[in-house]
Amino acid sequence: MNASEAAASFALKVYGWVGQGALPLSRPWLFQRARKGKEDKARLNERFGYPSRERPAGPLLWLHAASVGETMAVIPLMRELRRRDIHVLLTTGTVTSAEIARDRLGDTVIHQYVPLDLRPAVQRFLDYWQPDVAIGVESEIWPTTLAELNQRQIPQILVNARMSDRSFQRWMRYKPVAEALFSKLALVIAQSDLDGQNFRDLGAWPVQVSGNIKADSDAPPCDDVVRASYNVQIRNRKTWAAISTFDGEEAIVAMVHRALKAHTGLLTILVPRHPERGDEVEAMLKEKGLVVARRTRNDPITDETDIFLGDTIGEMGLYLRLTDLAFVGRSLTADGGQNPMEPAMLGCAVLSGPKVSNFRDAYQQLVRKGSARVVRDAEMLAKAVHFLLTNDLARTKMIDAGLETTQEMRGALAATMKGLEAHISPLSVQAKLVPRAAGTN
Template identity: 75%
Template sequence: MSDGLAKVVLAAYGWAGLAAYPLAGSVLAYRTSKGKEDRARRDERFGHPSVPRPFGPLVWVHAASVGETVAVIPLMRELRRRDINVLLTTGTVTSAEVASKRLGDTVMHQYVPLDLRPAVRRFLDYWQPDAAIAVESEIWPTTLLELRRRQIPQILVNARMSDRSFARWQKRQAVAEALFGKLALVIAQSDVDAERFRDLGSWPVSVSGNIKVDGDAPPCDETVLERYRKQVGSRKTWAAISTFDGEEKSAVMVHRALKAHTGLLTIIVPRHPERADEIEAMMVERGVNVARRSRNDPITPETDIFLGDTIGEMGLYLRLTEIAFVGRSLSAEGGQNPLEPAMLGCAVLSGPQVSNFRESYQKLLRAGSARIVKDTEMLAKAVHFLMTNDLARIKMMDAGVESMQEMRGALMATLKGLEPYINPLTVKARLAPRAVSGT
C-alpha cells in the first residue's frame, strides 16, 4: 500500500467515524445496559467534561483497562510529585473503580472519548493537555492525528506489541507507518517490542522494562484479610486468577480431583467479575459449595470454592494462598500478567498461551519461579506437587520475589526517556501561581 493510499484509508476512517457519530448514543446505551458503561458519566465518552480543568501544566494519561491502569500508577505518582496535573482516562468501568481506589483524588479521571472527531476535538479543546501518554498498545487513529495536528506530543510507555497485532499491522504497513510515525516517543517493555515498533515506523524507540514491577504490591484491607485467614484455618489453598471462560471449569476439575487428598480450598478470581452469576451456576451444577466475596459470604469448612468476584482486591486473594495459576493461558490466548503473584511471593503456574507477556514469563521461568502446564490434568498434578512439597514450593516463591527485585528499574528508565517532555512542565508548574481555571 502506497503512502497516498494510506492517507486515503485514514481519511476514510475519519469520515466513517463522522457518519457513525449519530449512532454512537445507541451503541453506548446498549453497552450501559450490559454494565459496560457508567450511566451517570456517559457524556464523558462524547468529550464532555464532568470536572473542572485545573490551572497549570497537564499531562493526559490513557490506560485502556485494569492492567494498564495498575501499570501506570507509579508514573502518575511521579508526575504529581513534580506538581504536574494528571488527567487519567480509561475505557472500562472496572478500571475506573481501580483508579478511584488506588489514586483517590490525586489525579482526575474521565472516561476516554470515543475515537470520533467531534468527541476528540471537544475533549482536547477543554483539557488542552501539554502531552499525551498512552500505555502499552493504545493507538487510536483519529485521536493520534488530532494530537499531531495540535502539536501535542503523544508518547507510548510500557509499550508492547503482541504477535497477533504485529502481524495485523504488517499487512497494512503504509497505514502503520502513517500512524506509528506520528508518535513522539515509544518506550517499550522489551527489545522484541522495541524492534516491532521500529519496523512499523516509530522513532525514537527505547527500552525500559515493565514499569509494573516498580509499583507497590497490590493492597488489601488487613482486617478483611485476617478474618478470611481465620476462616481458612489450616486448609491448603491455591488460586486461579484472571481466568477466562473455560478456565473456571478447569479449576473446578482440579479442585474435585485433589479435594479428597488435601481438603483444599480453591480460590477463583475471574478476569471479568460480571460473569460471576454464570460461573457460580456452573459450579453449583458440578456439586461444589461456593462462597462469594461480593456477598461477603464466610468461608466455612464446607466451602469448596471462594469466588473472588470483586474489583481491586487481587491483593486479598493472593495473600490467601502460595500457589497461583494465571489465566487467559489455557482456554484463551495471550496470557495475563504474572508479576503481581510473583511480587507477593506466590509460586506461579500458567498455561502455554502467554504471547502477550512472553518477556515476563521468560524471566520468571529462567529464575525457577514459574512453571508452564499444557492442560487441566497437568495443572492438577502441578498444584498437587506444590502443595505436598514444601521445599519446592518455597523455592519457587523465593525465586519470584528475588526476580521482582532484579527486574526493577523500569520506572526510572521511563522517567529518563520522558525528561525532554516533563522537565519543562515541572519548571512551569512550580513557577506558576496557584489558581483554578474553569476553561
C-alpha cells in the same frame, strides 16, 4: 506521495468516514453497554468529549490507561508526575479501572472516561482540556486521536509499550498504514528489546527500552483485618488461587478442584478477570456440585466450601495473600496472559498456560529463574497443582525465586522517567510559575 503512502492515507480516511457514519449509533451502543455494567451511565457524555471536571490552570499531561492492568501499572508514574506539580488527566475505558483510580489516587489526578475515537468527540475533548503532552500505555493506538494530536502539535508518547506477535504480524500486513500511524508518535518507551524492535519495524522513532514498569508497582493492598478473618476460617486447609480467569478457564479450575479435593482437602480461590461474571461462574460451579462462598455476599468459608469466589474489584491483594500458589489466567482458553508479577512479588509460586504473548518477557524471566511453570492443558494443570501442594520444598524454591526475580526486574520506572525528561521537565518548570489556587493539590 508513492502508491503505498496514498493507499495508507485513503485507508485512514475510510476509517474516519466509518466513524462519522457510526456516530448516530454510538449513544445506543453505550447505553446497551451501561445496562450490562460496562459503562457508567451517569458519565456517558464524557465518552463524547464533554467534560465533567474543571481544567486546572497550568500545564496538563493527559495519560490514557485502557483498563485495570494498565491503570495499576502507571500509578507510580502518575505519582512521580504529581510530585513535579504537573496536573495529570487520566482517562480510562472501563468502569473497574475508574474505580481503581478513585481508590488509589483520589483527587490527586483528574479522571475522565476516554472519548470515543470519533472526530467530534476527540476534538471536543482536546479543545477543552488542551493537554501539553499525551501519554498512552502499552498498546493504545487510536487513528483519529493520533491524527488530532499531531495536527495540534501535541506530542504523543507510548510508555510500557508492548506488541504481541499476533498484533505485529497483523500490522505488518498493512505496513504502510502502520508506518503512517506509528511515525506520528513522538517517543516509544518499550518493555523489551523485541517490543522495541517491533515498533521500529513499524515506523516508530525514537524508541527506547525501559523494562516493564509493572515490576515497579506496589504490591496490591490488603485489609489485614479481613485477611485475618479469612485465615481463621480457612485454618490449615491447602489452598490455591486461579486469578484473572476468562470464560472456559473457570470450568477447568472446577475440574482441577474436583480431581484433587479428596486427596488434599482443597480450597480453591477463584478470581474471574471480570467480576460482573460472578453470577454466571457461580451457576456453572453449582451445576458441577461444588459449594461456593462469594466475597460480594460476605459468605463465610466453612469446611464444606469448595470454591471461594473472589468477585470484587481491587482485592487481588487479599486473594493472593490467602495462598502461596497461583494460576494466572487468560492463558489456556483465552490468549494474551495476565500479569504474573503480582503473585510472584506476593510470595506465590506461579502457574500459567502457554498463551502469554502480552507478558512474554516477564514470563521468560520468571520461568528461566524457576519461579513460574507453564502448563499446556487441564490435565497438566491438575498435576502441577497437586505436585506443588504436596511438595513444600519445590513450592518454596519457586516462591523464593519469584521474590528474587521481581526484585531484579525493578528499575523500569526510573528508566521511563529518564526517557520522558525532555517532555516533562519544561512542564515542571512551567508548573512552578503558576500560582496555586487555594485548596488545590
